[in-house]
Amino acid sequence: MKNKLKLGLAAIAVSTLGLAGCAQTSDAIVIGSQAYYSNEIVAEAYAQALEEAGYEVERNFSLGQRDVYVPAILEGEVDLFPEYTGNLLQYFNPDASETEASAVYDALTSALPEGLSALAMSPATDQDSYNVTQEFAAANNLSSITDLANLGSVTLGGAPELAERPYGPTGLLSVYGVSVEFLATGDTTVESLVAGDVDMANVYSADPRINQLGLVTLSDPAGLFLSSNLVPIASSALDQGARDAINAVSLAMSADDLVAMNVRSVEEELSAVSNRRRLASFRRPNQLTN
Amino acid sequence: MFDIPDFIGWLLNPENWQGRYGIPNLIQEHLLLSFGAIALATFLALPIGIAIGHFNRGTALVVLLGSASRAIPTMGLLFALVMLLGVQLRELAVVIALVAIAFPPLLAGAYAGISAIEKHIPDSATAQGLTPWQLLRIVEIPLAMPAIIGGFRIAWIQVTSTVVLAPLVGLGGLGFGIIQGLALRNFDQVVASALLIVLVTVLGDQLLGFAQKNQAFRLGHLSGGKNK
Incomplete structure (x- = not known):
C-alpha cells in the first residue's frame, strides 16, 4: 500500500511537470496516447473520427508510460485514451486472473475507478x-x-x-x-x-x-496470456455523440488492420504526429489493407 | 520518501541472491564490463596521453576529445553499436561504448600529469645521462602517477554508473534491477539496486583515491618536498 502511495505521488509530480505546458483550451476533447507509435496511431484515428463528427480535439500524445498518464486521466487532464484491456486491468488489479477477452473486458469495467469508463472493445489486439x-x-x-x-x-x-x-x-x-x-x-x-x-x-x-x-x-490454447484488446478509456467529458464516433472506429478495426498500420508506419517511416495528412486513411481502418 | 526496511528486506531475501540474475552474478557482470572497458581504454589512452605530455605536441587533441566526449549520447551509441555489430557481440558493443566514456579522462590525466612536471626535472635527468626511455620510465611516469590515477577515478565513476544501461541490450549488471523493478513497479528492488550501484562506484573510487594519496605521499617523501 505504501508503495502505491509513493508511486502515486511520483507519478503526479511527473505528470504535472509534463502537462503543465499544455494549456487546455475551452471545451476541446483532450486525447492522450502512450509513447508507443502504434498507440499514437490509434489515438490519431480517434482524433480524426471526432473531428469528422464536428468535435474540437486537442492532441496530447506521447505521454509516456502508464504510471505517468493514468494519474493524468484521473485528474481529468485527459479525456480519451487508447488502452489495452489486459494490461490496463493488470495495472488496476494486479491479482486479476481473467485471461479470455470478454472476461478481461468485464473485469476491467468493474476495476476502473469512478469517472472513467471503457468504451466498446475493439477486435484488434496487441498483446x-x-x-x-x-x-x-x-x-x-x-x-x-x-x-x-x-x-x-x-x-x-x-x-x-x-x-x-x-x-x-x-x-x-x-x-x-x-x-x-x-x-x-x-x-x-x-x-x-x-x-x-x-x-x-x-x-x-x-x-x-x-x-x-x-x-x-505459437497459439495459446490454455489462455496463458492475458487478452489485450484495444479499448478507448473515456472520462465523463465525452458526450454520447463522441462515444458513438469512437465506438465506430473501434468496431471497424481488426487485429490485421492494426498490424497493417504498424507495418506501414515502420516501413514508410510515417509518424502519426508529424504526418497527419498521409495517415488520413487510418481513419477508416478497413480500407487500409487494400 | 521510501521505507528503509523494505529495500533492506529485498537485499536480504536469499531468493534475490540466486540464479542468472541474482545479485552476485549481476555484480560480477557489472564489474567485468567496467574493467573490460577501462582496461581497453587504458591501453589506448595512456600511451597517447603520455606522448602528448612528453613531446608537448597535440594538446589541442586532449581538449577536443574531452569536450567531444561530453556530447556523445551514450545510449544512442550503445544501440547503434549493437545494431552494427549484431546482438551476438553485444558485450563488445557495451565495452566499446564505455571506452568512449573512459578514454577522455584517462587521456587528460596522463597528459596533465606529464606536462605538469617542471621543465628542469627532465632536463637534469637527461644531463645525468638518462636515455629518453629511462627518463620516461624512471622520472616522468612516476611523477605523473597521482594525476594518472586521478584520471582512473573519473573514468571509473563514469563507467560504473553508465554500465547500468547494459540490460537494455540484453546483458546483466546492476542496472538490471532498476530496469526490471521499474517495469514491475517493485520500488524496493529499484532502490536496492541503485544503492548497490552507488556502493560499487564509491568503493572503487575510494580505493583509487587511497592509491592516489599513497603515490603522492611516496613521491613527496622521496623528493623531500612539500608532501612529506
Whole structure:
C-alpha cells in the first residue's frame, strides 16, 4: 500500500511537470496516447473520427508510460485514451486472473475507478505472444505452446520484467508443463531470436516484425496470456455523440488492420504526429489493407 | 520518501541472491564490463596521453576529445553499436561504448600529469645521462602517477554508473534491477539496486583515491618536498 502511495505521488509530480505546458483550451476533447507509435496511431484515428463528427480535439500524445498518464486521466487532464484491456486491468488489479477477452473486458469495467469508463472493445489486439523463427518451428514441428513440452530445453527471451510476470517462466511451467531458461534480452529481443541466442521470444502481437521476419506465433490454447484488446478509456467529458464516433472506429478495426498500420508506419517511416495528412486513411481502418 | 526496511528486506531475501540474475552474478557482470572497458581504454589512452605530455605536441587533441566526449549520447551509441555489430557481440558493443566514456579522462590525466612536471626535472635527468626511455620510465611516469590515477577515478565513476544501461541490450549488471523493478513497479528492488550501484562506484573510487594519496605521499617523501 505504501508503495502505491509513493508511486502515486511520483507519478503526479511527473505528470504535472509534463502537462503543465499544455494549456487546455475551452471545451476541446483532450486525447492522450502512450509513447508507443502504434498507440499514437490509434489515438490519431480517434482524433480524426471526432473531428469528422464536428468535435474540437486537442492532441496530447506521447505521454509516456502508464504510471505517468493514468494519474493524468484521473485528474481529468485527459479525456480519451487508447488502452489495452489486459494490461490496463493488470495495472488496476494486479491479482486479476481473467485471461479470455470478454472476461478481461468485464473485469476491467468493474476495476476502473469512478469517472472513467471503457468504451466498446475493439477486435484488434496487441498483446504478449510467444514467437519462434520459421526454421525452429519447422525443425521441431511447433504450432502451439503445448508442442514445446516435447522439447528438452527452451530458452525464452524477453524484457527483464517477463521473469516475474504470471505468463513468464512460472506460468509456462504450471500451465503447459514447459520449463524454460529465461534470458532478459531487453530491447534486442527480436534480434536475439533471429540470431539464435534464444529459441522463443515474447513479442507484442501487433509488432510488424512478426510479419516482416516471418516469425511463427505459437497459439495459446490454455489462455496463458492475458487478452489485450484495444479499448478507448473515456472520462465523463465525452458526450454520447463522441462515444458513438469512437465506438465506430473501434468496431471497424481488426487485429490485421492494426498490424497493417504498424507495418506501414515502420516501413514508410510515417509518424502519426508529424504526418497527419498521409495517415488520413487510418481513419477508416478497413480500407487500409487494400 | 521510501521505507528503509523494505529495500533492506529485498537485499536480504536469499531468493534475490540466486540464479542468472541474482545479485552476485549481476555484480560480477557489472564489474567485468567496467574493467573490460577501462582496461581497453587504458591501453589506448595512456600511451597517447603520455606522448602528448612528453613531446608537448597535440594538446589541442586532449581538449577536443574531452569536450567531444561530453556530447556523445551514450545510449544512442550503445544501440547503434549493437545494431552494427549484431546482438551476438553485444558485450563488445557495451565495452566499446564505455571506452568512449573512459578514454577522455584517462587521456587528460596522463597528459596533465606529464606536462605538469617542471621543465628542469627532465632536463637534469637527461644531463645525468638518462636515455629518453629511462627518463620516461624512471622520472616522468612516476611523477605523473597521482594525476594518472586521478584520471582512473573519473573514468571509473563514469563507467560504473553508465554500465547500468547494459540490460537494455540484453546483458546483466546492476542496472538490471532498476530496469526490471521499474517495469514491475517493485520500488524496493529499484532502490536496492541503485544503492548497490552507488556502493560499487564509491568503493572503487575510494580505493583509487587511497592509491592516489599513497603515490603522492611516496613521491613527496622521496623528493623531500612539500608532501612529506
